[in-house]
Amino acid sequence: MTEFKFSKRVPADGTDAVGAILKAAADPQIISFAGGLPAPELFPVKEMQAAVDLAFEEHGQEAMQYGAAKGVTALREQILEHVKQKENVTGELENVLVTTGSEQVLDLVGKAFVNPGDTVLVEQPTYLCALDVFKSYGADFVSVEMDDDGMKMDALEAALKANPSTKLIYTVPNFQNPTGRTMPADRRQKLAELAAKYDVLVLEDNPYGEIRFAGQHVPAVKSFDKDGHVLYMSTFSKTLAPGFRLGWLVADAKVVDKLTVLKQSADLHTDNLAQYAVVEFLAHNDLDAHVKEISALYGKRKELMVEGIKEYFPAGVKYTDPEGGMFLWVEVPGVDDTVELFKQCLEHNVAFVPGDPFFAGKPQPGAFRLNYSNAEEDKIKAGMKQLGEALQEAVK
Incomplete structure (x- = not known):
C-alpha cells in the first residue's frame, strides 16, 4: 500500500473533527443548530436568475472568457x-x-x-x-x-x-x-x-x-x-x-x-x-431592502433561541445576546468535556458546534456555538427544549 508523503500543512491525524460533527448533525432526525448557513428561503433566486440572463446578454463573451x-x-x-x-x-x-x-x-x-x-x-x-x-x-x-x-x-x-x-x-x-x-x-x-x-x-x-x-x-x-x-x-x-x-x-x-x-x-x-x-x-435590485428582510428574520429567530435558553437551560448558564449576525455563544459551567456533551445532546436529537475548535490554545470546557439563521421557528422552539433537557441531565 502506498504511503503518501503529505506536506506539513496537512493535519497529521487526517481527521476533520468539525466535518464529523456536522455530518452527525445532518441526520434528518436531528434538529441542528450546528451549521453556519444562511436561510435558503431568502435567497433571491428569481432576481438572480434574471441577473444571470442579463449577464449573458450584456457580457456573454467576457463572462465565458478568462x-x-x-x-x-x-x-x-x-x-x-x-x-x-x-x-x-x-x-x-x-x-x-x-x-x-x-x-x-x-x-x-x-x-x-x-x-x-x-x-x-x-x-x-x-x-x-x-x-x-x-x-x-x-x-x-x-x-x-x-x-x-x-x-x-x-x-x-x-x-x-x-x-x-x-x-x-x-x-x-x-x-x-x-x-x-x-x-x-x-x-x-x-x-x-x-x-x-x-x-x-x-x-x-x-x-x-x-x-x-x-x-x-x-x-x-x-x-x-x-x-x-x-x-x-x-x-x-x-x-x-x-x-x-x-x-x-x-x-x-x-x-x-x-x-x-x-x-x-x-x-x-x-x-x-x-x-x-x-x-x-x-x-x-435594492440590496439594502433584501438585507433588511434577512435581518428581520434572523432577529426573530435569535429572540426565539434566547427565549428557549431562558426557559429550558440550567441555572448559571451564560450566553451572548447578539444584535446581528448568525450565532450566539453558550457557556455551561460544570462541563468538563464539550465533545462528550455534544454526543449526549445528539441522543436528544439536537446538535450544536462544540467550542473546542474555536480556541487557538486550551479550550474552554462547556462552551459551544448555536446558529439561528438556518433553523425555522418551529425547529428552534422544539430544539431548544430538547437541548435544555440534555443540558439539565448533563449538569446534574
Whole structure:
C-alpha cells in the first residue's frame, strides 16, 4: 500500500473533527443548530436568475472568457461604493481585489504574510477556519481575551509588547463568529492606533456586519486606519448567496498587487459569470431592502433561541445576546468535556458546534456555538427544549 508523503500543512491525524460533527448533525432526525448557513428561503433566486440572463446578454463573451485576476472592474467599482457608503472606507480601484469567497482572502493573506513561526494574534475564541488557514502556514498563535465588547485593547497591547515580532492581528469585530459579540467604536479606533504604533497588520473580517437587527451600526476598523495597516475583507455570501463564492479585500495597493500575483497561481481569477451576475443584480435590485428582510428574520429567530435558553437551560448558564449576525455563544459551567456533551445532546436529537475548535490554545470546557439563521421557528422552539433537557441531565 502506498504511503503518501503529505506536506506539513496537512493535519497529521487526517481527521476533520468539525466535518464529523456536522455530518452527525445532518441526520434528518436531528434538529441542528450546528451549521453556519444562511436561510435558503431568502435567497433571491428569481432576481438572480434574471441577473444571470442579463449577464449573458450584456457580457456573454467576457463572462465565458478568462478574466482579470483582480476581478471585474464594474464589480470592484460597486464594492468601492458599497464600503464607502456602509463603512466610511474610501479607496481607489487599485485597492480592491475580488476573491473566490472570503476564505480565499484568509488563504492569500496567510500565504503572503505568515512564515513558519510567525506570531498571529487572535480573539479567544475565534473563527475556526482562520485558525486552520494560518496554522497551515506555520503560524504560532497568541490568544487575546475578550469580554462582552469583543477583544480587550489592554490585553491586545500587552500581547503586542510580549510578542514584538507579531505579524498579524485577526479580528471579526461585527457579530463575531463564534460568539456574536460586537466591538464598539472606541475599541476599533484604539485597535487601528495600536496597529500603527506597533507596526503590525490587522485583518478585519466582516462577513456579518450588514445583518443587524438591533442597535446601531459601528464603523469599520478600517475607517480609522490612517496608514494602511488594516486589511478589510468581506463577502456576498451572507447577503446574497454563499454558492456564488464572491468575497473581496480592500487594502493598500501594494498588498493588493502582491495578493493578486498569489491569486493568479491559485485560480487565475474568480468566476466571471458570478461576478457579472452580481453586477447586474446590484444594478437592478435594492440590496439594502433584501438585507433588511434577512435581518428581520434572523432577529426573530435569535429572540426565539434566547427565549428557549431562558426557559429550558440550567441555572448559571451564560450566553451572548447578539444584535446581528448568525450565532450566539453558550457557556455551561460544570462541563468538563464539550465533545462528550455534544454526543449526549445528539441522543436528544439536537446538535450544536462544540467550542473546542474555536480556541487557538486550551479550550474552554462547556462552551459551544448555536446558529439561528438556518433553523425555522418551529425547529428552534422544539430544539431548544430538547437541548435544555440534555443540558439539565448533563449538569446534574
